[in-house]
Amino acid sequence: MTKVKYYYDPDTLSYRKIEPKKSRKYRNIALFVIASALFGFMGLMLLLNTNLLNTPRELALQREVNNFELRFELLNRKMDQMEQVLANIEDRDNNIYRLYFEANPIPEEQRRAGFGGVNRYKDLEGFNNSDMIIATTRRMEIIQKEMVIQSKSLDEITKLAAEKEELLAAIPAIQPINNDNLTRMASGYGWRSDPFTKARKMHWGMDFTAPRGTPVYASGNGTVSRADNNASGYGKHIRIDHGYGYMSLYAHLSKYNVRRGQQVKRGDLIGFVGSTGRSEAPHLHYEVWKDGDRINPINFYYGSLTAEEFDNMLIRANQENQSLD
Incomplete structure (x- = not known):
């Protein structure tokens, strides 16, 4: 309710009502409308920046954002x-x-x-x-x-x-003759007495004494590079190129079971024991080569001998006796 204001009129010695001017009335109305609009706009901005007045689409988008952050x-x-x-x-x-x-x-x-x-x-x-x-x-x-x-x-x-x-x-990893067929390991790698001249000379392989015709087996996978009688002293012999710098040689054979260029695997039958070439008795002369040098074959029997058999062979191989070739 609007306050009614009065003033004292000395002429009439009475109080008269003050009538507000129309311009002031309109001004007050305008100020009220402007203030209301301003406060309304500020309130709207405040609401738009909170979750109190989000539209359903905005709420759905916010949920998607939260879901993506969780993912x-x-x-x-x-x-x-x-x-x-x-x-x-x-x-x-x-x-x-x-x-x-x-x-x-x-x-x-x-x-x-x-x-x-x-x-x-x-x-x-x-x-x-x-x-x-x-x-x-x-x-x-x-x-x-x-x-x-x-x-x-x-x-x-x-x-x-x-x-x-x-x-x-x-790698040549097995003994080329089965132990069941082996009479004895006659001579090892190293300095030995030559059976013909009796002079002391280097024996570049190992001699396995066995009856004539005893099977001889490939000691590793490879390709037969030679199977002939054209090498001095070896008689009928076979050479297998194993790759990786390794080559094995089997000498004094009686006959072959492979031919030059043939692929063989470890344990394949390649020939038979004999006494061809420079040989005193039936046996297999066996050599292992690495990068063109002859090395001791006894280091390559881990694939066929037990520890006890290897120890026994090692003892016999180190005995400086007479070779058979």
């Missing part, structure tokens, strides 16, 4: 696990696999090398969550690169393993 957090946790697993694989790769196959470890700076050059994440800038999106994307790309490097390393290890398997199969 990014879960993704980062999974990447933490992936990095731990990958680090374990890399450690085993460098310190076990590559060490075993005599391959150089992959340098840490090569595994952890970043991405240089232009800004790869420019399209991801300018958003409310750009820092989180860029950091997650960078981590994913680094993990992807590390996985590619590790995958290539494992491919290399697989190849080295296959080559290692071939090497182990190729």
Whole structure:
């Protein structure tokens, strides 16, 4: 209710009502409307910046944003696990696999090398969550690169393993005559008495005494490079090229069971014991060559002899007696 104001009129000696001017009335109304509009606008801005007055679409978008933030957090946790697993694989790769196959470890700076050059994440800038999106994307790309490097390393290890398997199969690793057929190991590698001249000379192989016709077996995988009687003193003999610098020789045979160029595997029957060439009695003269040099064959019987049998052979092989060729 509007207050009614009065003033004292000395002429009439009475109080008269003050009538407000129309201009002031209109001004007051205008001020009230402006103030109401101003406070209304400020209240609207305040409400628009809170969740009290969001539209259904805005609320749905906010839920999607919250969901994406949760998914990014879960993704980062999974990447933490992936990095731990990958680090374990890399450690085993460098310190076990590559060490075993005599391959150089992959340098840490090569595994952890970043991405240089232009800004790869420019399209991801300018958003409310750009820092989180860029950091997650960078981590994913680094993990992807590390996985590619590790995958290539494992491919290399697989190849080295296959080559290692071939090497182990190729090395002359068994006795060329079965123990059941062996009369005795007549002479070993080293200085021995020549059966014909009685002079002391180097004996470059091992002599296995066995009856004529006793089977002779390939001591490792390889290719028959010679099967002839054209080498002085060896008589009928066979040479097998095992690759990796290894070659084995089987001399004084009675006959062959293979031909030149034939592929053989460890344990294949290749010939039979005889006494051809410069030989005093039926036996097999067996040699192992590595990179063109003759080496002691006794170091290559781990594939066919027990520890006790090997010890007995080692004792006999070291006896400086007379060879049979």
